[in-house]
Amino acid sequence: xxxxxxxxxxxxRRMLSGRPSTLTIxxxxxxxxxxxxxxxxxxxxxxxxxxxxxxFWNFHQGPDRHGGIFATExxxxxxxxxxxxxxFESAFLLPLxxxxxxxxxxxxxxxxxxxxxxxxxxxxxxxxxxAKTLAAMAYAAAAVFGAAAxxxxxxxxxWGFHHVITLSDTVVSAPEALLLxxxxxxAVLIPLLTVVSIGVLLSTVTRNSAAAVVxxxxxxxVLYIVTAIPGLEAIHPYLLTxxxxxxxxxxxxxxDWGPIAHSAWVCALYALPSLFAAYLVFLRRDVAxx
Amino acid sequence: xxxxxGDSPPVKARGLVKRYKDLLAVDHIDLNVNAGEVYxxxxxxxxxxxxxxRMLLGLIMPTAGHIELFGRDPIREGAxxxxxxxGFVEAPRFYPYLSGRKNLRMMxxxxxxxxxARVDEVLDTVDLTDAADKRAGAYSHGMGQRLGIAGAxxxxxxxxxxxxxxxxxxxxxxxxxxxxxGRLASEGITVLLSSHQLAEVQEICDRVAIVRSGKVAxxxxxxxxxxxxxxxxxxxxxxxxxxxxxxxxxxxxxALSVGEAELRFDASERDAGALSLALxxxxxxxxxxxxxxxxxxxxxxxxxEGGGAAAHGMATPDGTAPAGAASGGTAxxxxxxxxxx
Numbered sequence: 122x123x124x125x126x127x128x129x130x131x132x133x134r135r136m137l138s139g140r141p142s143t144l145t146i147x148x149x150x151x152x153x154x155x156x157x158x159x160x161x162x163x164x165x166x167x168x169x170x171x172x173x174x175x176x177f178w179n180f181h182q183g184p185d186r187h188g189g190i191f192a193t194e195x196x197x198x199x200x201x202x203x204x205x206x207x208x209f210e211s212a213f214l215l216p217l218x219x220x221x222x223x224x225x226x227x228x229x230x231x232x233x234x235x236x237x238x239x240x241x242x243x244x245x246x247x248x249x250x251x252a253k254t255l256a257a258m259a260y261a262a263a264a265v266f267g268a269a270a271x272x273x274x275x276x277x278x279x280w281g282f283h284h285v286i287t288l289s290d291t292v293v294s295a296p297e298a299l300l301l302x303x304x305x306x307x308a309v310l311i312p313l314l315t316v317v318s319i320g321v322l323l324s325t326v327t328r329n330s331a332a333a334v335v336x337x338x339x340x341x342x343v344l345y346i347v348t349a350i351p352g353l354e355a356i357h358p359y360l361l362t363x364x365x366x367x368x369x370x371x372x373x374x375x376x377d378w379g380p381i382a383h384s385a386w387v388c389a390l391y392a393l394p395s396l397f398a399a400y401l402v403f404l405r406r407d408v409a410x411x
Numbered sequence: 412x413x414x415x416x417g418d419s420p421p422v423k424a425r426g427l428v429k430r431y432k433d434l435l436a437v438d439h440i441d442l443n444v445n446a447g448e449v450y451x452x453x454x455x456x457x458x459x460x461x462x463x464x465r466m467l468l469g470l471i472m473p474t475a476g477h478i479e480l481f482g483r484d485p486i487r488e489g490a491x492x493x494x495x496x497x498g499f500v501e502a503p504r505f506y507p508y509l510s511g512r513k514n515l516r517m518m519x520x521x522x523x524x525x526x527x528a529r530v531d532e533v534l535d536t537v538d539l540t541d542a543a544d545k546r547a548g549a550y551s552h553g554m555g556q557r558l559g560i561a562g563a564x565x566x567x568x569x570x571x572x573x574x575x576x577x578x579x580x581x582x583x584x585x586x587x588x589x590x591x592x593g594r595l596a597s598e599g600i601t602v603l604l605s606s607h608q609l610a611e612v613q614e615i616c617d618r619v620a621i622v623r624s625g626k627v628a629x630x631x632x633x634x635x636x637x638x639x640x641x642x643x644x645x646x647x648x649x650x651x652x653x654x655x656x657x658x659x660x661x662x663x664x665x666a667l668s669v670g671e672a673e674l675r676f677d678a679s680e681r682d683a684g685a686l687s688l689a690l691x692x693x694x695x696x697x698x699x700x701x702x703x704x705x706x707x708x709x710x711x712x713x714x715x716e717g718g719g720a721a722a723h724g725m726a727t728p729d730g731t732a733p734a735g736a737a738s739g740g741t742a743x744x745x746x747x748x749x750x751x752x
Binding site for chain 1: 465467469470471472489490493494496497498499501502503504505506507509517518520521522523525562566641652662727
């Protein structure tokens with residue numbers, strides 16, 4: 122390095138002015154996510170199933186296949202596709218995608234040593250934690266709405282923009298159905314953001330991406346297993362996994378807000394302690410990696 | 412960002428302790444780094460240097476003790492205590508999937524207003540402009556070190572904390588790093604420089620702390636350490652035989668030995684100076700009179716691997732003056748002066 126001459130050109134020293142906002146850190150967290158290939162792998166996991174479904178149905182079953190209520194519903198309107206996909210993906214795939222990033226977002230920086238890089242700048246630990254949590258949540262939201270958008274576009278392209286029949290056997294117009302799809306995907310975010318909170322906690326505590334991701338998915342699997350154990354029916358309403366289908370209340374007429382409200386407070390019981398514990402650990406932890 | 416406290420020293424640490432279960436990594440370390448000096452933090456690997464620096468930067472919590480950076484506690488005040496402070500511990504780390512420039516932009520964004528405008532400037536300072544748009548993951552170790560310096564300079568620091576900055580660099584890289592640190596120090600930046608090699612820091616440090624097993628074995632001016640190092644000299648003249656005769660008759664010259672190409676003797680700086688005058692008066696030209704640095708290194712090894720400061724009558728962290736320390740100029744100045752006789 123030609124420092125001998127270059128340092129002579131250093132500007133006079135003075136203190137920096139202005140402290141970065143948490144939103145600034147969030148924007149850089151998102152840029153870092155966007156710069157990594159695995160980010161798109163997660164998004165693709167959510168977007169590919171609807172494409173496979175639509176292509177498979179069209180090429181192997183035919184666009185006008187008859188022979189069952191399910192098939193009739195699907196081919197009646199392209200807007201049924203995102204609903205069907207949400208039904209399938211919300212059970213496991215979307216929690217998996219949420220776990221992929223949330224379990225990695227702190228632990229990866231820890232193992233790479235970059236946590237010390239950002240914690241020795243002019244930002245507080247609380248800001249960094251909030252930014253990472255918000256970025257992981259934003260990613261989960263992007264995965265949900267990205268998958269819904271792909272499913273909607275693919276479905277409408279195949280079977281048109283028509284009215285749909287709700288779970289209460291009532292008919293809603295296509296524009297109203299579109300709004301319901303958006304609302305249903307927003308509702309599924311409640312338990313998904315809870316999964317993110319658990320992922321952030323494990324990511325902060327374990328300092329190991331693989332352990333945190335697998336651990337988060339493991340929590341979901343264990344809760345599904347608990348659901349299947351006879352004699353534990355009393356706790357089913359309070360299991361996180363049960364909240365992953367609460368969005369279906371929006372597809373009834375009149376709208377059944379009960380499952381949504383129940384999902385909100387049950388998820389809060391999981392998410393808030395997780396985030397609070399993660400926050401405390403992050404504030405006090407030793408950053409010795411790298 | 413608020414300006415740093417005016418009269419508070421850049422670093423003041425008292426009774427720092429860090430314990431990991433049964434391992435006492437740092438054992439009641441006191442540090443005092445004064446404004447404008449280059450402070451060497453020396454010790455073998457595993458002595459507790461990096462742990463101490465991490466505590467200074469608020470990365471790890473001390474088990475006990477108190478730290479102030481320009482009067483602010485990094486543990487209690489967080490990022491505000493790092494105003495005016497920059498640097499890195501162990502190797503600087505970056506996002507390998509971002510370019511060097513984007514890494515710096517990210518750091519600048521996290522530093523606050525004004526830093527982003529200096530990205531190109533600091534890239535130029537460390538001579539990374541041409542490689543700025545390469546992924547940081549493709550950088551060599553030396554380029555990574557330079558990017559780490561660039562990241563630190565973005566903050567226009569008053570205190571620069573560098574942990575083994577020359578580790579892994581080739582000789583030219585080490586030289587350049589030394590030049591850069593010297594230039595930054597000459598501009599008034601206080602530098603806290605850790606190293607496990609005495610030779611790496613002895614040319615640029617004003618004062619040093621030598622740590623061993625988590626404790627400070629010596630803290631004070633490097634000149635005092637040199638003074639206690641045995642006062643050995645090597646002398647090469649135009650007439651070594653005549654020089655040996657004069658040395659034998661000059662008071663304070665001890666342990667004289669005559670080799671094929673040089674003389675060796677022990678003396679205080681004052682007595683070595685008297686000998687140089689005597690040689691000049693006798694018409695014997697001094698080609699070289701230099702302190703035997705090996706004895707300084709020996710002392711360093713003894714401090715870090717055995718013995719201790721007390722065994723050598725040297726300064727300990729409680730401020731006891733070294734018994735054997737020479738007053739006045741350093742051994743380096745003696746060498747320079749002798750060379751001009």
